[in-house]
Amino acid sequence: MKAITVERQETTNGLILTELPTPVPAEGELLIKVHAAAVNRTDIVTREGKSGYASNPILGVEISGVVEQANGRSEFAPGDRVMGLVNGGGYAEYAVMPAERAMRIPDAYSFEQAAAVPEVFLTAYQTLYWIGRLQRNESVLIHAGASGVGTAAIQLAKKLSGAKVIVTAGSQEKLDFCGELGADVLINYKEQSFEQEVLKATDGQGVDLILDFVGADYWDKNLASIKKEGRWVLIGILGGIQVEQVNLFALMSKCVQLTGTLLTPRSDEYKARLTADFVKDVFPHIEQGEIKPIIDTVFPLEQALEAQRHMEANRNIGKIVLRT
Amino acid sequence: MKAITVERQETTNGLILTELPTPVPAEGELLIKVHAAAVNRTDIVTREGKSGYASNPILGVEISGVVEQANGRSEFAPGDRVMGLVNGGGYAEYAVMPAERAMRIPDAYSFEQAAAVPEVFLTAYQTLYWIGRLQRNESVLIHAGASGVGTAAIQLAKKLSGAKVIVTAGSQEKLDFCGELGADVLINYKEQSFEQEVLKATDGQGVDLILDFVGADYWDKNLASIKKEGRWVLIGILGGIQVEQVNLFALMSKCVQLTGTLLTPRSDEYKARLTADFVKDVFPHIEQGEIKPIIDTVFPLEQALEAQRHMEANRNIGKIVLRT
Incomplete structure (x- = not known):
């Protein structure tokens, strides 16, 4: 063959x-x-x-x-x-x-x-539910919203959980598409400071869950975007594999759960x-x-x-x- | 008063x-x-x-x-x-x-x-069970085994779960005491390479759960000591607050869950x-x-x-x- x-x-x-x-x-x-x-x-x-x-x-x-x-x-x-x-x-x-x-x-x-x-929907399902334990009406930040997993995750979070879905993407075309799929808050990461937009959209509280395909580049901004006791699922390293300095007390004082995963x-x-x-x-x-x-x-x-x-x-x- | x-x-x-x-x-x-x-x-x-x-x-x-x-x-x-x-x-x-x-x-x-x-037993209970989800007969690595939370966690993990309890401490006197409380594997971190001892004691698999009071100094060694899909609870920073150069792919490929917490x-x-x-x-x-x-x-x-x-x-x- x-x-x-x-x-x-x-x-x-x-x-x-x-x-x-x-x-x-x-x-x-x-x-x-x-x-x-x-x-x-x-x-x-x-x-x-x-x-x-x-x-x-x-x-x-x-x-x-x-x-x-x-x-x-x-x-x-x-x-x-x-x-x-x-x-x-x-x-x-x-x-x-x-x-x-x-x-x-x-x-x-x-x-x-x-x-x-299979791959994107199973990954979105696994990260949102098995690992991220998304509950009804919680908020979720989905980076790379227009990617394969991103487009699957937007749909699942809306249809299965009525979640408030906040996405980042790098062009208006991609953001418009995410909006058509149901995303509530659309952030152009090239033009906006996403962590400020996330805080604005969540009354300063941050999101309950982050699906992170980016990794190193977004480390500090994700930490600023997450709610106290929030869950953060690390599923990709499009923005680099190595974080230069990690402040552990920040993870402790916000009681953050960070889970690395690959399917x-x-x-x-x-x-x-x-x-x-x-x-x-x-x-x-x-x-x-x-x-x-x-x-x-x-x-x-x-x-x-x-x-x-x-x-x-x-x-x-x-x-x-x-x-x- | x-x-x-x-x-x-x-x-x-x-x-x-x-x-x-x-x-x-x-x-x-x-x-x-x-x-x-x-x-x-x-x-x-x-x-x-x-x-x-x-x-x-x-x-x-x-x-x-x-x-x-x-x-x-x-x-x-x-x-x-x-x-x-x-x-x-x-x-x-x-x-x-x-x-x-x-x-x-x-x-x-x-x-x-x-x-x-209250503080040490509630913390040990919270980290072992609410966060760490310790199951019967799993293995747990407890750093600072002779500390307040350490002595509480050894007892809970043995009596409630029949866990294999591996502890680290800095003196023979402290290790002996941990052994009296029921700890199965006693490691003097000043004289032994704890990650090697942990792997020896777990057939090369690593532990299901780590209670980490040490933080930065033990980052890489904890990552080497944890089993695939293991849970790691970060509860103290006796060994420093800041980790230099964290490799995110290591967290992803081992599917590690890291949770920071304070009570x-x-x-x-x-x-x-x-x-x-x-x-x-x-x-x-x-x-x-x-x-x-x-x-x-x-x-x-x-x-x-x-x-x-x-x-x-x-x-x-x-x-x-x-x-x-």
Whole structure:
């Protein structure tokens, strides 16, 4: 089958389309004919060789497609349309997926739409609810509001919790889009001091929860934006990995809970439980059309590198998808 | 009444014994004839003028004594022996306390023993259970094991949860004492590399929970000592307030939850709920004599400064109490 793998020689820009054996599903796995795969920052990190957790030589952590074969008992049968997280191997014609992590694709969805669901919606659900414990009518600050996870998180926080949603983004176009999705307060971080705007929007109290994709650059400003006893979920480091000086007393006197997290390196069992909770809580809203994946661009599989470059340039609103 | 308050002129070393009006209990408060008060690091911070959260000019955040007057409905009546947290005002002959924060003193306890209970046991309970969510048979690393909170936390983690308790301390005498209280693994941080010992004691996995009273000096070592998805509660900064160069990806890839906390600045309502939960879960063990406060030294009220100096020198094993 055709697949995209990492070429370590600089001259090929890091990715090559190659011929590899079709994977064989282990007990409890599905073999899936991939129709679409989505691009994630973790793929870029893997391409750059900065992280070793994807033992699969083929890139890609989420797909949509049709079940070709189910090895062992499963609620899915050949011919079923499914989407979900894979342990690498997504940028290819075929991939294997633990059956308990597969989700049935809503009838109204194309394969491209379905591929845009798993990673960002599961991450948004995990960070808002499992980790962030968002309660009804609380306030949440979502950085990079127009990103894949950002657009998913805005919708979940509004539809599931009626939260006050405050977003940051770097252009009016992105902010307008966040507003259409339901965000209540729109902050252009290039033109405004976001922590001042957050305090203005929360009667000087700060937000109950922060979804932080930025990291180092925003450390002090996030600390200024969070309410006493607030929760802060660190999920990305777009703004740098290293904070030069951390004042621990500030974390103590505000009684802040800071949780670092990544979804990809979590265990199979964790991903299966998360998927099950997500299906239970969110699928009714998806099937009603109240919550939907946001797609920026669809590239053919052969243009995986161009697709990643598009993400690296931060030009996208929502997800970037590969059609296989 | 006589009371200890802070003198800002350097010549008196910061504390003076003075005559102040007896406080008047507001609705819902008890007026208590104080028999003993205990010394806490927060008192030292207040004396040094580094923190402004104690609006009461009199030092002291926990007392034991006898109810003199109850203003409003309460389960306590004049003559009852009670102990609990106060919003400042403990180093004095009389103090007021919200009634819903008072705990009945076990019959077998002296007033000195009772004064040694509230702050350290409530803090240990809060950090191990409310924040740290310690589960049965998990492992916990308790720094400063021979301190007031340390000696309380060792007992709670063993008796309530059968946890594997790993402690650090700076002398063999302190470690021996921790061992008598039930600690399983004793590490002399002056002679051993604690993170290596922790990994040895946990099959290379690290601990589920860290109670960290040290802060900056131990940052990297704590990160090395914690299990994936572990909880880390930051409750003191004996080893410095400022961490240079924090790598955020390390928090993310280990999915660590770091929570800063202090008990004194929490709301009245929080302290009341915490006290109620503590009484329900821990009092049966206290009344059976399975869990007990550890007292290092009792000073007369007039020697409050000497008592604080004793704590500053880190010479104590357990609590330092003032007899009023």
